[in-house]
Amino acid sequence: MSGYALQIGAILCVHVIAAYAAYMTLAAGQLNLGIAGFMALGAYGSAVLSNAGWAMPQSIAGAVLLASLVGLCVSYPVLRARGIYLTIATLAFSEVVVALILNMESLGAASGLVVVGHLGFWPILWVTLGVVALVVFLASTRFGLCLTAIRNDAQGAAVFGVRTRRIEVTAFTIGAALAGLAGALYAHHFSYVEAQRFNVLLSTYAVLYTLLGGLQTPLGPLVGAALFTLAPELLRGTDEWRYVTFGAVIVVLMLLRSEGLFTRSFIHNLMHRRPAT
Amino acid sequence: MKPKLFLHGVTLAFGGLTVIDSLDIQVMPGSRTGLIGPNGAGKTTVFNLISGVYRPNAGEILLDDEAIDAVPLDRRVRLGIGRTFQNLRMMKHLTVLENIMLGQHTHVGLWQRMLVPLNSPFNRAGLTETRAAAQLMGLSAHADLLADGLPYGVQKRIEIARALVTRPRLLLLDEPAAGLNSSERDELLSILLTQLPKEMSVLIVEHDVAFVSSLCDHVVALNFGRKIAEGRAEAVCSHPAVIEAYLGKDDDAADADAGVPAPALDETIVPQESDQKSERAPGAERGTHAA
Amino acid sequence: MFAQQLMNGLMLGGIYALVAVSFTLTIGILNFLNFSIPALFMLGGVVSCALLAAGVPAVGAAAGALAATGLASLLVERCTFRWLSTSDPHIPLVSSLGFLIFFENLVLVYFGSDAVGYPSPFARASVKVSDLTVSLPQTGGFLLALVLVALCYVLLKYTKLGRGLRSIAESPAIAEMLGVKVGWTVSSVYLVSGLLAGIGGILFGISYLQVSWDMGSEVALKGVSAMVLGGMGNVWGAVLGALIIAVIEVMTIAYLNSEAVNVFVYGLLLVIIAFCPRGLLGDRVKMAERM
Ligand SMILES: Nc1ncnc2c1ncn2[C@@H]1O[C@H](COP(=O)(O)OP(=O)(O)OP(=O)(O)O)[C@@H](O)[C@H]1O
Ligand SMILES: [Mg+2]
Numbered sequence: 055m056s057g058y059a060l061q062i063g064a065i066l067c068v069h070v071i072a073a074y075a076a077y078m079t080l081a082a083g084q085l086n087l088g089i090a091g092f093m094a095l096g097a098y099g100s101a102v103l104s105n106a107g108w109a110m111p112q113s114i115a116g117a118v119l120l121a122s123l124v125g126l127c128v129s130y131p132v133l134r135a136r137g138i139y140l141t142i143a144t145l146a147f148s149e150v151v152v153a154l155i156l157n158m159e160s161l162g163a164a165s166g167l168v169v170v171g172h173l174g175f176w177p178i179l180w181v182t183l184g185v186v187a188l189v190v191f192l193a194s195t196r197f198g199l200c201l202t203a204i205r206n207d208a209q210g211a212a213v214f215g216v217r218t219r220r221i222e223v224t225a226f227t228i229g230a231a232l233a234g235l236a237g238a239l240y241a242h243h244f245s246y247v248e249a250q251r252f253n254v255l256l257s258t259y260a261v262l263y264t265l266l267g268g269l270q271t272p273l274g275p276l277v278g279a280a281l282f283t284l285a286p287e288l289l290r291g292t293d294e295w296r297y298v299t300f301g302a303v304i305v306v307l308m309l310l311r312s313e314g315l316f317t318r319s320f321i322h323n324l325m326h327r328r329p330a331t
Numbered sequence: 332m333k334p335k336l337f338l339h340g341v342t343l344a345f346g347g348l349t350v351i352d353s354l355d356i357q358v359m360p361g362s363r364t365g366l367i368g369p370n371g372a373g374k375t376t377v378f379n380l381i382s383g384v385y386r387p388n389a390g391e392i393l394l395d396d397e398a399i400d401a402v403p404l405d406r407r408v409r410l411g412i413g414r415t416f417q418n419l420r421m422m423k424h425l426t427v428l429e430n431i432m433l434g435q436h437t438h439v440g441l442w443q444r445m446l447v448p449l450n451s452p453f454n455r456a457g458l459t460e461t462r463a464a465a466q467l468m469g470l471s472a473h474a475d476l477l478a479d480g481l482p483y484g485v486q487k488r489i490e491i492a493r494a495l496v497t498r499p500r501l502l503l504l505d506e507p508a509a510g511l512n513s514s515e516r517d518e519l520l521s522i523l524l525t526q527l528p529k530e531m532s533v534l535i536v537e538h539d540v541a542f543v544s545s546l547c548d549h550v551v552a553l554n555f556g557r558k559i560a561e562g563r564a565e566a567v568c569s570h571p572a573v574i575e576a577y578l579g580k581d582d583d584a585a586d587a588d589a590g591v592p593a594p595a596l597d598e599t600i601v602p603q604e605s606d607q608k609s610e611r612a613p614g615a616e617r618g619t620h621a622a
Numbered sequence: 623m624f625a626q627q628l629m630n631g632l633m634l635g636g637i638y639a640l641v642a643v644s645f646t647l648t649i650g651i652l653n654f655l656n657f658s659i660p661a662l663f664m665l666g667g668v669v670s671c672a673l674l675a676a677g678v679p680a681v682g683a684a685a686g687a688l689a690a691t692g693l694a695s696l697l698v699e700r701c702t703f704r705w706l707s708t709s710d711p712h713i714p715l716v717s718s719l720g721f722l723i724f725f726e727n728l729v730l731v732y733f734g735s736d737a738v739g740y741p742s743p744f745a746r747a748s749v750k751v752s753d754l755t756v757s758l759p760q761t762g763g764f765l766l767a768l769v770l771v772a773l774c775y776v777l778l779k780y781t782k783l784g785r786g787l788r789s790i791a792e793s794p795a796i797a798e799m800l801g802v803k804v805g806w807t808v809s810s811v812y813l814v815s816g817l818l819a820g821i822g823g824i825l826f827g828i829s830y831l832q833v834s835w836d837m838g839s840e841v842a843l844k845g846v847s848a849m850v851l852g853g854m855g856n857v858w859g860a861v862l863g864a865l866i867i868a869v870i871e872v873m874t875i876a877y878l879n880s881e882a883v884n885v886f887v888y889g890l891l892l893v894i895i896a897f898c899p900r901g902l903l904g905d906r907v908k909m910a911e912r913m
Binding site for chain 1: 649653655701710711712713715716717719720721722723724725726727728730731839843846847850854879881882883884885887888889891892895896897
């Protein structure tokens, strides 16, 4: 594979993991626009640890731990809010994290931070596949059942004994951990981090991939992220128009397939039509 | 004998409107108690009080002689209170089987919830129970379909199956037969008569007098949140206050003169209710969410 | 120095206020966070800039820009409103994000990624009041913003349209039954909201003399924060929030550095939501009443 393809592959993997981070809270019905903030925590956390001489796996694990701890602490106050308030709170959190980093000279402030060590495409791919497997597994358990139930009707789920708050906090924390992982992988792939990159747009795209792929199955984010990361690459000829097209595609897609591309009934039809044809 | 469930002077007001007014209801262990009353009498609100959606403004709710007012909504099912919803609360992105499985939530340990896939052999006990409940309610053919978009009657039966797998000791059924055709209704009646454990206490809201009379040994009639009559089914259904509540005062006087109140009641209630209810449903539902 | 900064802050606050009120209208009435508003803001600035540069007189340029934002806003309405009533609140949000990406990149294609100088007919007209420099276009814009917000308030509070809107905020279904033309009324909400954002964009151009394809994002984030700060759906709250945020921003830049702005603005926002999870002034329906 060419260097360019590997580069795109690594970016795709980071997008997929970020999309799963967005998926965890969205699956429970809440929109988290703080993904970029947790990615920044992961990226800078692992960068600092690596630069302090830790081995790469340990520093990435440390960064994931940091992101999930912060996620856990933030989730309690943030999840008291609902709907739009929650979305705005997560967005504010993300902006605060980035703004704090930009104010810290020790983290390189606006000029960014060079990271010791480089992570190639293949290890990133294995980690990504692990993440996909993990989320697919979680979605197949009762925990996944509860997430869907809370998204469909939180009060209805509570009547059957589902402690909605706990489930939401767990999902939010796992999402934070995944975002941290995505950030750490990103930092080590490019060996350089820059706080400005972790802006609202990044969170927005993670959410878009997930919603366009569909929330109904744990494969939705994978489909969404893959399609919408790779399609613009294929459209490279029409370089400047590709994001115009992207915007239009989103609008049309929401009109035609508001539940996302990859729904349960889609899979059901696929499986039940096969034998007949 | 101690009552299984005892509502004692329970009062609930929304804003300034008193919806339940110092209500006393007793459900004896193992009894089948009916709750009847015209539209808007407060029957569903009583269920919402018992299952913890609302807290009473005054009075208390005793389960096995213990006040449960402090127990939050999501822990009432642990006390053995299972319920169905009049306005169908299906999880539309879950299959029928998964919807039913949700009812088992409190019977499964924390680690099992996180670590055992629903289709794995480690969940065999849960699957077996779910399938049995589905079969009991005649849902086997639909088991793997998404609940969303299934016919009303089927969704009603999913509700009941889901309530059954919570293994309730007190089962609350909110208009289980509404929207079913007469053969489905007879089938449901025979299931409820024969398949429920004898020691399970059941409180059931239903407008169909024949259904209530054949199932319930005790009936409470409500109007405007107050109890207006109580006793054996036939006695309550022909009680003048109940007829007045359903038919209005003038008709009642006329009917009383004619001397045939009971059949009129039977015929008038049943067909009308199911239509009106579906109209009212969204409004009531929204109120519940706002609370 | 301090007085000058305070005045600069208030001028900036006028623009934030327009955007905040624009957000507040769709949230307060339709419970919809309209992500396309930054794009409408940008369209107002960029289209008027292009028209001015092409030699169109000021009034014509403003009218053209507002026509563009109004049309864009109605286009957004066509593609989002019908999802607002469905159960999934994320669909309209994603559609409006799609519009944001679409419009911003469309402008990027035609205008390029660099900021463009705004050929303001008023340029840098200003007067000196003791040692304060008062920019005339900025002051005019600030007053215009206040007048527009006041008009909005009157519109919501005292007109038939406003009553219709408030009934829709309570429940679209009931509003429909009461004879409110829901479709038409909702279109006018989008239109008013879009026009406010568009005017904000024009004022931004006049005040700061440059426009760019991404000028909407930062301003919109501040506008959303202002709205939450003042209480969602509350018009005057949004103005107050906008002024507070703008003054904090200008003061931070003047006395600390520009990187610290977001720490204070978003930190404040986070703390407020953490302590008042439903915003400073309670929930949505109550706000609709107050409007
Ligand atoms: N959340 C709420 N807020 C305000 N009023 C409510 C709320 N829930 C119920 N009510 C009112 O309480 C009264 C009783 O409602 P409830 O749903 O309990 O009646 P019901 O007996 O179940 O009627 P039906 O036979 O139609 O199901 C009605 O007047 C209803 O409008
Ligand atoms: Mg009812």
